[in-house]
Structures are given as C-alpha cells and as structure tokens.
Amino acid sequence: xxxxxxxxxxxxxxxxxxxxxxxxxxxxxxxxxxxxxxxxxxxxxxxxxxxxxxxxxxxxxxxxxxxxxxxxxxxxxxxxxxxxxxxxxxxxxxxxxxxxxxxxxxxxxxxxxx
Amino acid sequence: xxxxxxxxxxxxxxxxxxxxxxxxxxxxxxxxxxxxxxxxxxxxxxxxxxxxxxxxxxxxxxxxxxxxxxxxxxxxxxxxxxxxxxxxxxxxxxxxxxxxxxxxxxxxxxx
Numbered sequence: 001x002x003x004x005x006x007x008x009x010x011x012x013x014x015x016x017x018x019x020x021x022x023x024x025x026x027x028x029x030x031x032x033x034x035x036x037x038x039x040x041x042x043x044x045x046x047x048x049x050x051x052x053x054x055x056x057x058x059x060x061x062x063x064x065x066x067x068x069x070x071x072x073x074x075x076x077x078x079x080x081x082x083x084x085x086x087x088x089x090x091x092x093x094x095x096x097x098x099x100x101x102x103x104x105x106x107x108x109x110x111x112x113x114x
Numbered sequence: 115x116x117x118x119x120x121x122x123x124x125x126x127x128x129x130x131x132x133x134x135x136x137x138x139x140x141x142x143x144x145x146x147x148x149x150x151x152x153x154x155x156x157x158x159x160x161x162x163x164x165x166x167x168x169x170x171x172x173x174x175x176x177x178x179x180x181x182x183x184x185x186x187x188x189x190x191x192x193x194x195x196x197x198x199x200x201x202x203x204x205x206x207x208x209x210x211x212x213x214x215x216x217x218x219x220x221x222x223x224x225x
C-alpha cells in the first residue's frame with residue numbers, strides 16, 4: 001500500500017447532477033478526513049471519520065454533501081445537485097491513532113461544475 | 115486551535131537555506147506545531163512537527179522558541195523541487211487532529 005488513493009482524479013459535471021468521489025486510505029489508518037480546496041486558498045476541513053463513525057462535520061458541509069465510510073475502510077463523498085460553487089479540489093487524508101500522527105493526503109479529485 | 119501568521123511569499127537561492135517563519139502567539143502548552151507543504155497540483159505533504167523542543171528529520175529542521183510563540187522551518191539546502199506553499203499549523207493533541215490550514219507561505223527557490 002503506497003499511499004492514499006483518490007478516484008477519479010478529475011470530474012466535469014453539469015450543474016444539478018450528482019457526483020461521488022472515492023478515497024482509499026492507507027490500510028492501517030483508522031482516521032479519515034475530507035478537505036476542499038479552491039484556487040489560491042489552503043485546504044478547508046469538511047469532515048472526519050474514526051473507523052466507520054463520522055465524528056465531525058464542518059458547517060461547510062451543506063445538506064447536499066454526504067460522506068460515508070462503510071466498514072471503516074474506503075470512504076465516499078457525494079455531492080447532490082451540484083452547483084458551480086462546488087468546483088474545487090476535494091482532498092482526502094488518513095492517519096493512524098498513534099499520538100500526534102501525521103496525515104497523509106491523496107492527490108485529490110478536481111471537480112468542475114459547468 | 116491557535117491561529118498562525120505566515121508571510122505570504124518568500125524566495126531563496128538554490129542550495130541556500132530557506133528559513134520560513136511562523137507566529138503562533140496564542141499557542142498553549144499541549145498544542146503541537148505542524149508543517150506541511152503543497153507542491154502545485156498535489157495534495158499536502160507532511161514535513162515535520164514538534165511540541166516544544168527543536169526537531170530534525172531528513173527533510174527539515176523545526177526551531178520552536180522557548181515561549182512557543184513562534185517557530186521557524188529550515189530547509190538546509192533548498193532545491194528547485196522545494197518550490198511550494200508551506201503551511202504552519204497548530205494542533206491540539208487531544209483533538210480530532212483535523213488540520214486547519216491558513217494561506218501559507220509561497221516559497222520560490224531560484225536557480
């Protein structure tokens with residue numbers, strides 16, 4: 001296992017369509033995070049899982065966004081009824097529960113809503 | 115989590131040391147200082163972290179002042195591949211370990 005894997009790398013969708021992204025974390029990591037990054041800004045925290053439990057959600061995560069992590073392994077982030085403002089890079093990260101562990105990020109999924 | 119302040123941009127010559135400062139004057143005793151960097155079109159990459167002592171690894175050194183109110187990331191011999199945005203983040207050790215990114219410092223390494 002070489003790192004955090006995200007698919008797809010790029011997604012272009014029409015406004016109003018639903019999209020789903022997948023994140024495969026490093027296998028022994030029980031913490032998983034989703035972030036969103038727009039051009040010129042630092043990543044913004046969206047949500048956090050410890051194993052299969054979603055423990056925290058940002059106010060940025062509107063009701064059109066939903067994230068799951070069944071069985072505490074891979075995670076999906078779904079955006080319903082996409083809007084042009086959803087265009088961004090969506091980043092996934094994972095870390096272990098050992099002390100102040102560093103997070104490992106995937107390459108991200110770049111979403112463009114047209 | 116404490117807020118951090120970094121210069122928006124810096125540059126240095128290839129082969130020289132790059133010293134990136136960060137102010138975190140409201141940091142508390144149980145909060146770590148983390149540094150990440152993000153090379154264009156890639157996800158952030160962990161560099162180093164520390165609680166109160168100076169730290170060194172194969173990538174960089176982290177110098178934390180005695181009062182913990184500021185720190186400096188040192189890349190001892192910068193290369194062109196070190197051109198990136200560098201983020202200084204303060205993280206509470208009993209939190210979810212979610213990272214709160216600021217705007218970072220854009221480091222340009224000149225040939």
